[in-house]
Amino acid sequence: TMAHSKALLVLENFIGGKFVTCSSYIDSYNPSTGDVYCRVPDSGKEEVEAAVKAAKDAFPIWSSKSPLERSRILNKLADLIEHDLEAFAQAESKDQGKTITFARTVDIPRAVYNFRFFASSILHHTTECTEMATMGCVHYTSRAPVGVAGLISPWNLPLYLLTWKIAPAIACGNTVVAKPSEMTSVTAWMMCKLLEKAGVPHGVVNVVFGTGAKTGEALVCHPDVPLISFTGSTLTAQRITEKSAPHCKRLSLELGGKNPAIIFDDADLTQCIPMTLRSSFANQGEICLCTSRIFVQRGIYSEFLKRFVAEAKKWKVGNPSDPTVDVGALISEEHLEKVRSYVKKAQAEGARVLCGEGVDSLTLPSGNQKGYFMLPTVIAEVKDESCCMQEEIFGPVTCVVAFDTEEEVIKRANSVKYGLAATVWSSNVGRVHRVAQRLQAGLVWTNCWLVRDLNLPFGGMKASGIGREGAKDSYEFFTEVKTITIKH
Ligand code: NAD
Numbered sequence: 274t275m276a277h278s279k280a281l282l283v284l285e286n287f288i289g290g291k292f293v294t295c296s297s298y299i300d301s302y303n304p305s306t307g308d309v310y311c312r313v314p315d316s317g318k319e320e321v322e323a324a325v326k327a328a329k330d331a332f333p334i335w336s337s338k339s340p341l342e343r344s345r346i347l348n349k350l351a352d353l354i355e356h357d358l359e360a361f362a363q364a365e366s367k368d369q370g371k372t373i374t375f376a377r378t379v380d381i382p383r384a385v386y387n388f389r390f391f392a393s394s395i396l397h398h399t400t401e402c403t404e405m406a407t408m409g410c411v412h413y414t415s416r417a418p419v420g421v422a423g424l425i426s427p428w429n430l431p432l433y434l435l436t437w438k439i440a441p442a443i444a445c446g447n448t449v450v451a452k453p454s455e456m457t458s459v460t461a462w463m464m465c466k467l468l469e470k471a472g473v474p475h476g477v478v479n480v481v482f483g484t485g486a487k488t489g490e491a492l493v494c495h496p497d498v499p500l501i502s503f504t505g506s507t508l509t510a511q512r513i514t515e516k517s518a519p520h521c522k523r524l525s526l527e528l529g530g531k532n533p534a535i536i537f538d539d540a541d542l543t544q545c546i547p548m549t550l551r552s553s554f555a556n557q558g559e560i561c562l563c564t565s566r567i568f569v570q571r572g573i574y575s576e577f578l579k580r581f582v583a584e585a586k587k588w589k590v591g592n593p594s595d596p597t598v599d600v601g602a603l604i605s606e607e608h609l610e611k612v613r614s615y616v617k618k619a620q621a622e623g624a625r626v627l628c629g630e631g632v633d634s635l636t637l638p639s640g641n642q643k644g645y646f647m648l649p650t651v652i653a654e655v656k657d658e659s660c661c662m663q664e665e666i667f668g669p670v671t672c673v674v675a676f677d678t679e680e681e682v683i684k685r686a687n688s689v690k691y692g693l694a695a696t697v698w699s700s701n702v703g704r705v706h707r708v709a710q711r712l713q714a715g716l717v718w719t720n721c722w723l724v725r726d727l728n729l730p731f732g733g734m735k736a737s738g739i740g741r742e743g744a745k746d747s748y749e750f751f752t753e754v755k756t757i758t759i760k761h
Pocket of ligand 1: 425429452453504506513665738
């Protein structure tokens with residue numbers, strides 16, 4: 274009805290500093306109610322073309338600004354987002370299904386910090402210089418922005434991951450065309466409203482909304498976009514690699530994971546258990562860094578399992594806007610069904626589901642009956658070859674298995690196609706170093722999880738990605754280096 278459609282939030286593309294309507298739109302759902310509440314532009318080639326043109330036009334001026342000028346603008350934008358933190362957090366929670374607490378304490382503060390961090394780090398890079406005295410030469414390197422950067426981000430940490438790309442890209446002097454996930458576009462659109470006030474010149478940041486197949490591919494295939502930074506699934510990354518190959522584009526790919534937690538019998542369980550619950554179930558398990566395979570040394574296996582399951586049962590699932598809730602809604606009905614199907618497959622294979630899906634009952638507030646909720650689920654006695662131990666589930670499901678020796682657990686932890694992150698729990702310093710060295714993972718956390726220093730490289734091995742992001746790594750990715758030789 275008219276009354277109904279009037280109430281919907283309607284997003285517009287942001288191109289060349291202006292909000293522009295689109296000829297068609299996609300429905301976006303509130304995952305905690307199952308209702309359509311927002312309409313997202315269904316952009317195609319035409320919209321992408323206009324955005325790339327605006328970015329190209331803005332490049333000469335933006336790239337010639339000093340790092341200090343760009344830094345000031347990034348800091349201003351950080352301040353403006355921070356000023357509206359509560360509104361951004363509410364929007365992210367409603368759009369994505371995540372708890373308001375998580376959005377307030379993780380997503381939006383990190384988005385703010387992404388701009389502040391790169392506003393600072395861009396001021397501190399140095400280039401290399403070597404002397405070749407016998408030839409009478411000095412060599413030095415010089416770095417320059419590449420041009421129009423295409424940025425594609427997923428739905429799990431919408432503004433957090435999008436700004437993790439936008440901030441370094443523009444700090445380096447590139448202009449950008451960004452495409453957030455069609456399922457979580459609202460906070461990117463809200464950010465666009467702050468760009469002018471922050472002093473971001475028109476055309477420096479353009480956002481086109483729409484699906485991966487249509488909008489995303491148009492961006493990936495555009496000849497005037499020489500670099501693509503992508504965060505999402507391994508399958509999509511393969512498609513992007515294929516589509517961009519004829520143009521020899523520079524790619525940064527941050528992909529999925531099947532992250533192990535390795536818990537030795539000398540681990541401090543009072544720290545390890547609550548942190549491993551968080552690493553398994555935070556953000557509904559929808560974080561690429563989430564733990565989904567827990568290897569526990571035989572001597573403490575039963576005690577760990579008993580305590581872990583008892584604690585998992587205390588996690589409260591419900592309305593994401595309730596600040597006492599620990600687990601919100603999954604992103605979509607389709608995704609919820611996919612996550613549930615893994616639990617069923619594990620059961621069919623003879624694994625034991627110790628709590629959660631299919632075992633405990635979930636009671637939801639009346640307004641959330643049609644939301645995409647699921648209880649934190651712990652599976653034991655599952656074989657290493659099982660799909661639950663091999664494939665990324667990306668939901669509140671974790672598998673616990675026993676191991677005997679260090680040698681054995683390293684081999685088993687490495688026996689998946691992914692290599693993003695791992696946690697190791699032990700009070701033996703030597704062992705922690707040995708194991709960390711041998712794990713195939715871009716990030717290894719020992720006796721902690723998700724502690725990040727943005728200065729250092731972030732990214733995955735094997736099917737978890739290509740390239741790294743961080744202060745120096747993002748700088749290298751978003752700039753083109755040149756070696757200049759001077760003979761005197
Ligand atoms: P996805 O690959 O389905 O989508 C990611 C983005 O790519 C979306 O914006 C989507 O519209 C777009 N896209 C889809 N098909 C495309 C195509 N053919 N061409 C261009 N763009 C296309 O991923 P998702 O389901 O949104 O996100 C979940 C995945 O992201 C998980 O696998 C998760 O592990 C991964 N992830 C990785 C990291 C990391 O840093 N390594 C961080 C968060 C999420």
